[in-house]
Amino acid sequence: MDSFTNEFNPPPRLLMGAGPSNIHPRVLSAMTTSLLGHMDPDFLQVLDDVQAMLRIAFKTSNEVTWPVSATGTGGMEAALVNVLEPGDTILICENGYFANRLGEIALRCGANVYKVQFEPGTAVTPEQVEAEISKHDSVKAIAMVHAETSTGAVSQILPIANVAHDHGALLIVDAVTSFGGIELRIDDWEVDVCYSGTQKCLACPPGLSPITFSPRAMQVLENRNRPTHSFYFDMTQLRSYFQMRAYHHTAPINQIYALREGLRLVVEEGIENRWARHQVVGKAFQAGIEAMGLGLYVKNPNDRLPNLTSVEVPDSVNASSVRKFLLEERNIEFSSGLGAVAEKVWRVGLMGYNANPSNVFTALSALEDALSNQSFELPVGASLAAARRVFSESN
Amino acid sequence: MDSFTNEFNPPPRLLMGAGPSNIHPRVLSAMTTSLLGHMDPDFLQVLDDVQAMLRIAFKTSNEVTWPVSATGTGGMEAALVNVLEPGDTILICENGYFANRLGEIALRCGANVYKVQFEPGTAVTPEQVEAEISKHDSVKAIAMVHAETSTGAVSQILPIANVAHDHGALLIVDAVTSFGGIELRIDDWEVDVCYSGTQKCLACPPGLSPITFSPRAMQVLENRNRPTHSFYFDMTQLRSYFQMRAYHHTAPINQIYALREGLRLVVEEGIENRWARHQVVGKAFQAGIEAMGLGLYVKNPNDRLPNLTSVEVPDSVNASSVRKFLLEERNIEFSSGLGAVAEKVWRVGLMGYNANPSNVFTALSALEDALSNQSFELPVGASLAAARRVFSESN
Numbered sequence: 001m002d003s004f005t006n007e008f009n010p011p012p013r014l015l016m017g018a019g020p021s022n023i024h025p026r027v028l029s030a031m032t033t034s035l036l037g038h039m040d041p042d043f044l045q046v047l048d049d050v051q052a053m054l055r056i057a058f059k060t061s062n063e064v065t066w067p068v069s070a071t072g073t074g075g076m077e078a079a080l081v082n083v084l085e086p087g088d089t090i091l092i093c094e095n096g097y098f099a100n101r102l103g104e105i106a107l108r109c110g111a112n113v114y115k116v117q118f119e120p121g122t123a124v125t126p127e128q129v130e131a132e133i134s135k136h137d138s139v140k141a142i143a144m145v146h147a148e149t150s151t152g153a154v155s156q157i158l159p160i161a162n163v164a165h166d167h168g169a170l171l172i173v174d175a176v177t178s179f180g181g182i183e184l185r186i187d188d189w190e191v192d193v194c195y196s197g198t199q200k201c202l203a204c205p206p207g208l209s210p211i212t213f214s215p216r217a218m219q220v221l222e223n224r225n226r227p228t229h230s231f232y233f234d235m236t237q238l239r240s241y242f243q244m245r246a247y248h249h250t251a252p253i254n255q256i257y258a259l260r261e262g263l264r265l266v267v268e269e270g271i272e273n274r275w276a277r278h279q280v281v282g283k284a285f286q287a288g289i290e291a292m293g294l295g296l297y298v299k300n301p302n303d304r305l306p307n308l309t310s311v312e313v314p315d316s317v318n319a320s321s322v323r324k325f326l327l328e329e330r331n332i333e334f335s336s337g338l339g340a341v342a343e344k345v346w347r348v349g350l351m352g353y354n355a356n357p358s359n360v361f362t363a364l365s366a367l368e369d370a371l372s373n374q375s376f377e378l379p380v381g382a383s384l385a386a387a388r389r390v391f392s393e394s395n
Numbered sequence: 396m397d398s399f400t401n402e403f404n405p406p407p408r409l410l411m412g413a414g415p416s417n418i419h420p421r422v423l424s425a426m427t428t429s430l431l432g433h434m435d436p437d438f439l440q441v442l443d444d445v446q447a448m449l450r451i452a453f454k455t456s457n458e459v460t461w462p463v464s465a466t467g468t469g470g471m472e473a474a475l476v477n478v479l480e481p482g483d484t485i486l487i488c489e490n491g492y493f494a495n496r497l498g499e500i501a502l503r504c505g506a507n508v509y510k511v512q513f514e515p516g517t518a519v520t521p522e523q524v525e526a527e528i529s530k531h532d533s534v535k536a537i538a539m540v541h542a543e544t545s546t547g548a549v550s551q552i553l554p555i556a557n558v559a560h561d562h563g564a565l566l567i568v569d570a571v572t573s574f575g576g577i578e579l580r581i582d583d584w585e586v587d588v589c590y591s592g593t594q595k596c597l598a599c600p601p602g603l604s605p606i607t608f609s610p611r612a613m614q615v616l617e618n619r620n621r622p623t624h625s626f627y628f629d630m631t632q633l634r635s636y637f638q639m640r641a642y643h644h645t646a647p648i649n650q651i652y653a654l655r656e657g658l659r660l661v662v663e664e665g666i667e668n669r670w671a672r673h674q675v676v677g678k679a680f681q682a683g684i685e686a687m688g689l690g691l692y693v694k695n696p697n698d699r700l701p702n703l704t705s706v707e708v709p710d711s712v713n714a715s716s717v718r719k720f721l722l723e724e725r726n727i728e729f730s731s732g733l734g735a736v737a738e739k740v741w742r743v744g745l746m747g748y749n750a751n752p753s754n755v756f757t758a759l760s761a762l763e764d765a766l767s768n769q770s771f772e773l774p775v776g777a778s779l780a781a782a783r784r785v786f787s788e789s790n
Binding site (some may be wrong): 002004005008009010011012013015017019020022023028029030031032033034035036037038039040042043046048049052053069070071072073074077081101104105108109110197199205206207227228229230231232247248249250251252253254255257260261264267268327333335338 | 397399400403404405406407408410412414415417418423424425426427428429430431432433434435437438441443444447448464465466467468469472476496499500503504505592594600601602622623624625626627642643644645646647648649650652655656659662663722728730733
């Protein structure tokens, strides 16, 4: 037998990169319960349960709310291919890698794409978006990323929604890294289309993209001149399965079991409590990082995500060596930067099941060890003390 | 708490419908081993392993051979959106529901779609395809379904490949229900694009679509005038991840673990042995059905799939009541027919882990009981004896 057929024993990693994060043990168990067919009455009930709990987690009453059978990038594609037709105009609020990807997919839809540029590591702000949208006759949609995974910046949604709706445009929001971790209110903030992923703050396996469309967005879909070029992501076709129980494709049953359990955990904890947990844990980690003498890539404290932190790599330190030490010696994954900042930052996630005090102290002390190995001088004990202070103040 | 948050305890079904089939226990275990990040060196090795074993199972040396992060319908979309550009011409060999879907997706690609129609329940034959292709100046591709899941008919691939290549066209093959169950030789039969699903003869969870592109097909992709409208399914983009280790999307890690284990089982058994197993089990089941006095929907024995059988429902029998009895009293799933024959046939799968003698006898005797409940007269003991005869003759 060749080596590719060897038994596989993956090392037990603590996944503190940009995602995936570790899966909750209850979710893993749920994923392996007895398989049902995708048309089994018992499984159709699961689909109803998942839709009901997704509405709670998204804080929406949108009827069209379910998991698309693809990863977060698939959800991004589903959002855009349903809304856009060739010749439509879309504005992209671009403050990082994933906003850039929104633009690329919109171009492939045949749309006219205009970008409002923001410095990486900053938030999207409404003034520039208002200035840009005023230049165009008819803008069908504005797209933005709530939590930019490439930088760790969070943007306020409601001000951008107001700009969009003042100009008769829809607002499309990427919530891949925010959903289930930080405050997100689809109905209150008047978001028209929002998609996420399961492998970040929901602590489920990667492979599904929860998505929601407002009635206003569904109206746009129903008024299309021609069907979207994607059959797989066509929300009107998917509705035939998720709500009318007609076959469309074979749902990824086990992943939907997993998502059901992940959402049960959200409901048990309470979504607001979950947001608060991510806030405290993230602030504690960031306090520890700063006390260590390191900088945070997002300069404005108001723009910092708690659940994903970009840490600046000191000039004297080799970013890859630190990541290698953490992975190989401590079984801890940090992500590198994306694109131009690949070797300039580490991206550290504290998401879902992983967002707890133990992991904050584990990560800070492991990073201290890695930096000491590179002769980077640290104030002894300051980092953990700073994190501890945040936790005790939050009680 | 609302009922949608109840603990979920699915009944232990024997999945003998058109798919999904039951997951092999080793595959279930593999799916829950420690999660790795999608850029972890240990996980990149898993991607290599899966590609190597897929090549064995597909009997191909195609470099571009990996699992697309979507279900079989996603694989169908990936096949078509990469090959077709607006204005291209494609011929669809239509002998059932899934061939019809190929046509629908091709239309959404902006292609000129011509169909060669065959009676449902019959195989695709080369003479009519040759006659149709000769009418057109330049046909980019012919598409066909190897194992038509809606009817249980199998078509010979090589004769259609010859027609395609004689006219400079690519051959696209849907192998969702055949891959890993019946003979399929990508290189020997000169298939250019082939996609499948994991939830049928591979005994893995639904959610991935193994796909392979020949060098000739990749040449067509590289010569496109513009990129495909799908970013998610763009094979040139996916190659950057599967072979060049650059981020494209977060792979569905657990499903790829599952597929790796499913493919290990294929390699351990030997792909030819696996084909032989499905043949014997399917023939035994079909012999039992005929001995029961029921008809097979596919009339020509040479056109019958062993792993998916469409059984004709006798006039005096209520098709849905029988399925309900099997599901609720015996925990066995049969599928209804699709489309016009919904209440005229049952579709019975014996795929992957489920393709074994025990399930043949379980299903035949359960069906006998269901028919007896409806006062359908059966020759006592004939069905099981006929199946037993096939098994003993195969030894």
